[in-house]
Amino acid sequence: MTAQNETVVITGSSGFIGERLVEKISPLFQVVGLDIAEPQQLPPNASFAPLDLTTDEGVRDALRQVRERHGNRIASVIHLAAYFDLTGEPDPKYEAVTVRGTERLLRALQAFTVEQFVFSSTMLVHAAGRPGERIDEERPLDPKLPYRASKIETERLIEEQRGAIPAVLLRAAGVYDDLCHSPFIAHQIARIYERSPKSHVYPGDLRAGQSFIHREDLTEAMLRLVERRAALPPTTTLVLGERDAMSYDELQREIGRLVHGKEWQTWQVPKALAKTGAWLQEEVLREDAFIKPWMVDTADDHYALDTSRAWELLGWQPGHSLRETLPRMVAVLKANPAGWYQANQLDPDRVPAVRTAEAAPGRR
DSSP states (O other): OOGGGSEEEEETTTSHHHHHHHHHHTTTSEEEEEESSOOSOOOTTEEEEEOOTTSHHHHHHHHHHHHHHHOSEESEEEEOOOOOOSSOSOOHHIIIIIIHHHHHHHHHHTTSEESOEEEEEEGGGBOOBOTTOOBOTTSOBOOOSHHHHHHHHHHHHHHHHOTTOOEEEEEEOEEEBTTBOOHHHHHHHHHHHTTOGGGGEESSOTTOBBOEEEHHHHHHHHHHHHHTGGGSOSEEEEEESOSOOOBHHHHHHHHHHHHHSSOOOOEEOOHHHHHHHHHIIIIISOOOOSOOHHHHHTTTOBBOBOOHHHHHHHOOOOSOOHHHHHHHHHHHHHHOHHHHHHHTTOOGGGHHHHHHHHHSTTOO
């Protein structure tokens, strides 16, 4: 059987990662995208079926369409669909979608011949390191937040219930692209672009930082996983991200230089003060504060990765870096501020005020 006749199923196919993954894999495989929302368009060699992970019927109907179109053999199931929000608070959707949804999917896939099941986890399941340390696949796990706990629980469930299906637990860093599309980076850039007083303070170790990964590099690694599936162990765990984990202070200085032509000065503030400020913004001023208490609590966390296993198994290393992509992000922001704000789900009404401040730099 040639690769063009083999089937790859992608859940969460209409999302930021899934949409690009469908485009990347469809020239080589028959792709079926599964999601709640139907994509606006599909490339050749790809089809779509609706998927509701919260019900047995929703999963059965989606896989029935896969069988009718492509038969009983699946080369790989890449499972991106999951629940996530930025509140840091418990939510029943973590259990219903991420954990039990994966359980339903795995149970239904037992009726197929599946050569690989790839679960999109996160590097954040690992306990944080300190500046100077690198995290690999053997680092202990730490379920201290609901999102991370849901990923850890789902990984455990996959190992217990995968049966004869080989599994890959893919613990990736935060994803971005040339327009940004990373909430944490986008808000950091916007604060500096707007000259917000909040952009000069940080409630953690300024040396701490996190690895990121460009969407093109992540989808390339997923393609290689599919292509090399026969050579992988029955259970494979991989951390994926850039080795260059810029510290918060480095990011601040570089963004300030790109946006305003000067390095941005940042001061460390007590966590209690940062939490009070976030509370006042949300509860008193009735503004939708991006900074949440859990972000303050994790401000010292450092996630620099050792991705040598990905190189050994896949011959993979990132072709992009956040450091080299920041100039492109900022160039797009400067060329079309309102468009950049909209693309990153920020309020474009803040842009005219920015222009006024730039026209009269003495005003604050």
